[in-house]
Amino acid sequence: MVGDSRDGLDLLTSYGAGMDERVEVNRRRWEEMTALHETTYFDDDKAIDDELEPFELDELGDIVGQRLCHLQCHIGGNSIALARLGATVVGVDFSDVALELARRRARDAGYVDRVEFVCATVDDAVEATGGGFDGVYTSWGVLSWRRYRARGLVNLISDLPNLNALRDNKEGRKQALIAARVLNYEEIVATLPPNNERQLVEQIVSRLSVGAPNRTLYQGDGGIFAWFEESKAPVGNHLDALHSLFRNPARVSGLKIDLAVAFGVEVGSGRSLANRLASALVSADEAAHQGLKWKYHDPESLQNASWKLSMLSQLDEAIDRGEVWVAYQPKLDIASRQVIGAEALARWTHPEKGPIAASEFVAAAEQHNRIGKLTDFVLEKAVAAAAQINQRGTAFTVAVNLSARLLTDKAFTLRLSALLARHGLSPSRLILELTETAALADSGEALDMINRLRDLGVEIAIDDYGTGQSTLDYLKKIPASEIKIDQSFVKGVVDNRSDRLMVQSTIGLVHSLGRKVVAEGVESREILDVLRELECDIAQGFAVGRPMSLETLSKRITTERKRRVA
Numbered sequence: 001m002v003g004d005s006r007d008g009l010d011l012l013t014s015y016g017a018g019m020d021e022r023v024e025v026n027r028r029r030w031e032e033m034t035a036l037h038e039t040t041y042f043d044d045d046k047a048i049d050d051e052l053e054p055f056e057l058d059e060l061g062d063i064v065g066q067r068l069c070h071l072q073c074h075i076g077g078n079s080i081a082l083a084r085l086g087a088t089v090v091g092v093d094f095s096d097v098a099l100e101l102a103r104r105r106a107r108d109a110g111y112v113d114r115v116e117f118v119c120a121t122v123d124d125a126v127e128a129t130g131g132g133f134d135g136v137y138t139s140w141g142v143l144s145w146r147r148y149r150a151r152g153l154v155n156l157i158s159d160l161p162n163l164n165a166l167r168d169n170k171e172g173r174k175q176a177l178i179a180a181r182v183l184n185y186e187e188i189v190a191t192l193p194p195n196n197e198r199q200l201v202e203q204i205v206s207r208l209s210v211g212a213p214n215r216t217l218y219q220g221d222g223g224i225f226a227w228f229e230e231s232k233a234p235v236g237n238h239l240d241a242l243h244s245l246f247r248n249p250a251r252v253s254g255l256k257i258d259l260a261v262a263f264g265v266e267v268g269s270g271r272s273l274a275n276r277l278a279s280a281l282v283s284a285d286e287a288a289h290q291g292l293k294w295k296y297h298d299p300e301s302l303q304n305a306s307w308k309l310s311m312l313s314q315l316d317e318a319i320d321r322g323e324v325w326v327a328y329q330p331k332l333d334i335a336s337r338q339v340i341g342a343e344a345l346a347r348w349t350h351p352e353k354g355p356i357a358a359s360e361f362v363a364a365a366e367q368h369n370r371i372g373k374l375t376d377f378v379l380e381k382a383v384a385a386a387a388q389i390n391q392r393g394t395a396f397t398v399a400v401n402l403s404a405r406l407l408t409d410k411a412f413t414l415r416l417s418a419l420l421a422r423h424g425l426s427p428s429r430l431i432l433e434l435t436e437t438a439a440l441a442d443s444g445e446a447l448d449m450i451n452r453l454r455d456l457g458v459e460i461a462i463d464d465y466g467t468g469q470s471t472l473d474y475l476k477k478i479p480a481s482e483i484k485i486d487q488s489f490v491k492g493v494v495d496n497r498s499d500r501l502m503v504q505s506t507i508g509l510v511h512s513l514g515r516k517v518v519a520e521g522v523e524s525r526e527i528l529d530v531l532r533e534l535e536c537d538i539a540q541g542f543a544v545g546r547p548m549s550l551e552t553l554s555k556r557i558t559t560e561r562k563r564r565v566a
Contacts, residue, residue, distance in 0.1 A: 155219040158201040166218040166226055167273045175228040176267045178235065179280035180208060180242075183260040183288055185223020196253050203250035204259065210245060211238060226277060231268045236294070239263045243293040262287040263294035312370050315348070315361055319377050324348045326381040327547035330556070331399070331518065332539045334532050338564075339557055341397035343433070343540065344382035345547050346374060362401075366435075371403045379419060383430060385550045387423040394557055399431040399461060407446040417456055427457030431482060435463050447477060454479050461518070466502065475513060483510045487521020487541070493530045504534050511535070 153165040166172065182188075182204060189197050201219065208225060209215055218226045229235055243263070249256040264283030266276045279297040287295035318324050328342035348356040365371045379400055386398035406412055420427055432453060450460060461482035462474055466489050475483070485506055492499030503519070510517045519531050522541030531539055545556070 157197050158205070158219055160201075160205070160217055160219040163218055163220040163224070163226070163277065166277065169228070169273065172228045172273055174231065174268070176231045176233070176235065176265060177273070177276050177280050178227055178229055178239070179264045179266075179277060179284050180225045181262055181264075181281060181284040181288070182223030182225070183262060184258075188257055188259075192255075193253055199252045200250065200257070203252065207245040208242060210242065224281065226280065235265055239265075239294040260288075262292070264297060265294060266297040269299065311361060311364055312368055314350075315365060315370070316373055318348055318350070319373060323350060324374070324377065326378055326385070326550070328382075328385065328398075328550060328553045329540060329547040330545035330553065331397075332544040334528070334536055334539050339545075339560060340395065340538070341399065341431070342553060343399040343401075344378050344385070346378050347547070366403050366405065369405055371405060372409065375400070375402065375406060376415070379416065383419050383423050383425050385553075386429050387425040388550075389554065389557060390425065390429060392558075394561060396557070397429050397431055397459070399433050401463065402432040402434055404435065404446055407449040410449075413449070413452050413456060416453070416458070428459060431459040431461050433461045433463040433484065434478065434480070450478060464520075466506065472509075475510075480515060482516045482518055482538075484518040484520055484540075485536075490519045490521045490527065490531075490541075491523065493534075494524075494526045500530070500534075503531075503536075507534055507536055 153161055153168065155162045185200075188200060192200065204223075204225065205217055208217055208227070215227050220226070243261060246259045246261045249258050251257070262284045264280040264285070264287060266280040266283070269276060271279075283295045283297040287293065315324070325347050327345045327347050329345060330339045331341040331343065332338070333340045346358055346362060348358070348361055350356050362371075362374070365374055382398045382400050386396055389396040417427075420430065434450070454460060459482065460478065460480045461484055462478060462480045463484050464486045465474075465483045466486045483506070485503055489499045489502050489506075493503050494500075507517045516537040518538040518540060519527075519536050520540050522528055522531065522539040522543045524543050527541075528539055528543050548556075
């Protein structure tokens, strides 16, 4: 709330010898006003529209007490009245003399323990209170307050209204909201000569304004722009056209600059403008990720977003409750046609959502550095299973995925050694499949950990070889005993000559280094036959066996052993 200064209580015009008398006069006038238990205040939102709203003084006190607001007050008699509310008084643009007079009046009135006086400029007062004051009583008047507040609604680079102004636009609640994100904005700004960002913004705005020169554009940080459209207006063709305009490079200080942009559309809902803007920006990011020009916000995605935000905490609880279990996908020795091992794969059956895709929760756990507990759980189950099968007389290895993030855990080797000893499994029967090998090749700490694992006797495999940024450097630096060729190449060996040559050359290279080759994604008998012809060592995929429970895997191994004996 803001107090109107038109009551004539301005003490700032002069001070000095006559100040005490002025203060006394104003104190009496204030007491006369408060004796009527009514004065004039108005809400800061309505202040922008010059609409006044009266409050009873006692009612104002309740509001102050509930909201713990700071009050910028007029120094003098007014401070005494505000002290009765137990308020924090911030003296704005007042002299030390006036401030001291206010302190003295408060002390004489017995409110010294209930009032804090701060002498500051407007900006200093905002900074001192963290902008946290909800109430104001000042001698500036409405127009001064409007000018001051407007400074927080304008982008300092372009003078466009900013996202705070967008959120304050009440009319926008009835309209569609469009967000544009210039994807390489910060990269461009980092390379521009000093003070040339405004020229860049002008180039962007000129494109976004095509077809609607009177459109009000709002600018945020980091290349975010937004505007409102009529909710029923078709936007697809217009956004396609705007996207085409950004294919032409911008010119800033003689430099040609390519701009990449994506749009998100939120057509309207009962949510706040802040939430709607966030949804439009998410849609713009999704459009960029999916190679689209623009994308509508899907309200159903809010439920998915809520699930993703809580998924990791639920995952930890799910492990403890037994909702997470381990499946085993068999690995076939192609020459002997025998199952010689399996890859242990985490599975999560949610009590309400049912099976959760491993690609969803494992990737999220890795990304947010929460993979440790899940990996320990899978290792415990996998090592116990391999030990059980080996104790029945079948030579069997188990493979477990190991994130590069865990290779900085110095206690990991000790935990793993203790786990193997507890279950009586030879370290050579455990294969750790390394993911994110691009990060491993350049990390001395990670390579040291891999070498310690090899010294322990554990086998190492490079997973998904042939994808991403994989190079021969990995084969040189990482002491792997197995190389797993990614399924994207394996699936095409029957019909695609290039894929077949890639697989064939990889097999030859790996064998020349004395290592084994595992082919992933073997989904047909024809693929398996080609791999046998190419002398691949091990196959894994649906043609060999789908991921299965330990019980099912054990029965299969037992059946095959009996068949061989017979």
